Amino acid sequence: DTGVSQDPRHKITKRGQNVTFRCDPISEHNRLYWYRQTLGQGPEFLTYFQNEAQLEKSRLLSDRFSAERPKGSFSTLEIQRTEQGDSAMYLCASSLVLGAYNEQFFGPGTRLTVL
């Protein structure tokens, strides 16, 4: 247990539905990241926050995806009008950036299945 929690752990939904995932980082960590991992691949970066500010978004993050970190603590990732191609593991990570080095601690992930 790294101290990063994600909820839910599994989500099955029908195509076209909206889903929302939550991530609770390690409390003193100022950075929070979202990654997506498909079967047999490494995680791919989606977006990250420094405190409550969203500082970078990947091209993978289409208009149907939105992420927030309203108070600089927990974060939510929403996918609207889900598609079968959205089926993946969604991983959250957090880090405390001191100087130039950035060890990220990952949560257990939310596995999304879109039927």
Add this chain to the structure above:
Amino acid sequence: SQQGEEDPQALSIQEGENATMNCSYKTSINNLQWYRQNSGRGLVHLILIRSNEREKHSGRLRVTLDTSKKSSSLLITASRAADTASYFCATAPGGATNKLIFGTGTLLAVQP
């Protein structure tokens, strides 16, 4: 897009043997990290090596980094069945401390 590629894609060894995994990457880096992922679970950070370091040890793990060849290797000595997992290298792009760019991973199976 994936930054790195791990080699081999899959590796099967007997308990007690050493396992070596290699990672190649494309762009300049600030640091390189190795992570382990048990089936269907989250990632666990193993070790971070800075771009100005050539070798680092942590318990049974030994990591090397060759920035001229843009490659790294992870050696696990005296492997155990519990080491069975996927191993990923991840690079932090030079000058940035934000996202990690992961390779495709090596699936290690340690037979008891």
